[in-house]
Amino acid sequence: MSYHSFLLEPISCHSWNKDRTQIALCPNNHDVHIYKKDGTKWTKIHELKEHNGQVTGIDWAPESNRIVTCGTDRNAYVWSLKGEVWKPTLVILRINRAARCVSWSPKENKFAVGSGSRLISICYFEQENDWWVCKHIKKPIRSTVLSLDWHPNNVLLAAGSCDFKCRVFSAYIKEVEEKPGPTVWGSKMPFGEVLFESGPSGVSGGAGDGAGGGWVHGVCFSHSGNRLAWTSHDSTVAIAEGGKTSTISSLSSETLPLLCVSFITENSLVAAGHDCYPVLFVYDGTKGSVTFGGKLDVPKQTSQRGISARERFQNLDRRATSSETTEQGLESLHKNSISQISVLEGGKSKCSTFCTTGMDGGMVTWDVKSLESALKDLKIV
Amino acid sequence: MAKNTLSSRFRKLDIDEFDENKFVDDHDEAVDNQGPDATEIDNLIRIGDTMTAFQLALRNPPLNTKNPAIKERALAIVLRVLTSFKSSDIEPAVKSLDRSGVDLLMKYIYRGFEKPSDNSSAILLQWHEKAFAVGGLGSIVRVLTARKTV
Numbered sequence: 166m167s168y169h170s171f172l173l174e175p176i177s178c179h180s181w182n183k184d185r186t187q188i189a190l191c192p193n194n195h196d197v198h199i200y201k202k203d204g205t206k207w208t209k210i211h212e213l214k215e216h217n218g219q220v221t222g223i224d225w226a227p228e229s230n231r232i233v234t235c236g237t238d239r240n241a242y243v244w245s246l247k248g249e250v251w252k253p254t255l256v257i258l259r260i261n262r263a264a265r266c267v268s269w270s271p272k273e274n275k276f277a278v279g280s281g282s283r284l285i286s287i288c289y290f291e292q293e294n295d296w297w298v299c300k301h302i303k304k305p306i307r308s309t310v311l312s313l314d315w316h317p318n319n320v321l322l323a324a325g326s327c328d329f330k331c332r333v334f335s336a337y338i339k340e341v342e343e344k345p346g347p348t349v350w351g352s353k354m355p356f357g358e359v360l361f362e363s364g365p366s367g368v369s370g371g372a373g374d375g376a377g378g379g380w381v382h383g384v385c386f387s388h389s390g391n392r393l394a395w396t397s398h399d400s401t402v403a404i405a406e407g408g409k410t411s412t413i414s415s416l417s418s419e420t421l422p423l424l425c426v427s428f429i430t431e432n433s434l435v436a437a438g439h440d441c442y443p444v445l446f447v448y449d450g451t452k453g454s455v456t457f458g459g460k461l462d463v464p465k466q467t468s469q470r471g472i473s474a475r476e477r478f479q480n481l482d483r484r485a486t487s488s489e490t491t492e493q494g495l496e497s498l499h500k501n502s503i504s505q506i507s508v509l510e511g512g513k514s515k516c517s518t519f520c521t522t523g524m525d526g527g528m529v530t531w532d533v534k535s536l537e538s539a540l541k542d543l544k545i546v
Numbered sequence: 547m548a549k550n551t552l553s554s555r556f557r558k559l560d561i562d563e564f565d566e567n568k569f570v571d572d573h574d575e576a577v578d579n580q581g582p583d584a585t586e587i588d589n590l591i592r593i594g595d596t597m598t599a600f601q602l603a604l605r606n607p608p609l610n611t612k613n614p615a616i617k618e619r620a621l622a623i624v625l626r627v628l629t630s631f632k633s634s635d636i637e638p639a640v641k642s643l644d645r646s647g648v649d650l651l652m653k654y655i656y657r658g659f660e661k662p663s664d665n666s667s668a669i670l671l672q673w674h675e676k677a678f679a680v681g682g683l684g685s686i687v688r689v690l691t692a693r694k695t696v
Contacts, residue, residue, distance in 0.1 A: 329693070378691075378693070379691040398687070398691050399688045399692070400683070400684035400687045400688060401684075401688075417645055417646075417649065417684055417688065418684045419682025419683060419684040419685070420682065420683060420684055421684070421687060422687055
């Protein structure tokens, strides 16, 4: 578990390149910085300055080595490496509010941008005009789209939104791909079709009563694409299995809301959020239940030092208790909310390392094997 | 010197009101729960069986209706049950609830905080402490984000 502090400002978003030697991140301003790893040190090699507003989403396509960025200036840029320099190409998204999240599709022939204009822009490259063109998915989204994740078949797209719902859309573009085969989520997939919608008026909840709900902060498909997990602002995490439309298993957790989630095997997922440490959840497909697997963080080093009388009175003055534990700061590695989690190695089926970045400007790489051995009774199935 | 002499009346205009695609909250008035039964609970409190009164009070919460009278009635009944508890009995009562029950209890506790009466705050704070021990911060977040309030 290595913690690297890039800067003092929050890291708005980040993305890794294919061999994980370079990371592109936004230090809460209008630029994107690319850092290269030299052993244990990180050096900044590029600064991508084109946006006029804060960059809210970055995605680095591993195969074609292109970076797509989107920002609050309602634009998206596709960056290609020409020699030693990254050159941007503007993509007109036709939105009138900020863009919030962006994601390349698995085959990297299109990307999706979620925005505050209550729609998702699916952009693909048109060869004849040498230009990126976009199509909109509007209905039935009623509020900002906060998070996106593509299904491995390159057509289905999961979107979490501020209208308290998580949906699966079809983003089939006939210009760039062929008709997809049927999946567990459905077989008819015209563009913009809603194949799944969570929530009280859509599908009734299984374990939780599904009433109310909060903004859906993070969504993630499993490696096979048959399962979809999302985290919501009412401190719940839910998993739906495609095909069995009436079962959504959800867990109301005791923690603060989780902002990001990722599958690390077909049955386990890691989520992190305002509590500043990642948490493991285990999904049991046969029972259809989500259970809390454990808190993933460095084990507490309890230092037993005696507390002096002066400190006791100071504690009494400041905190109204003269307790022994001097919790001056958080005991977790991250000192502020974790906003993004990305799988580094192993993919979503057998993840061996993943990385988290947060509002404290730091990045932590977590190694699954050493977590399993360090924290006992933690089982990743 | 730096006063803006131009009209700033436009700042009071809510531009989203004019948007045709404005989000309109659709609350369906389905399954109208009328709230707990007052007379039965009164009897139980009188004979001292606060545990059963507690279980009954938390059944049928009026979550779906928009009628404030029903909600006020239900709230009054639940608060009467909560204040009639002895401090030592609170913990087993909270333990007997499941996850959604704890969330519902938290909602009532916070509603009770809104209008403090003579001695309700002290007992409500004890309830809050015990419910927090079981539900954690998540249950409080769910009170804040819940769209169907008690």
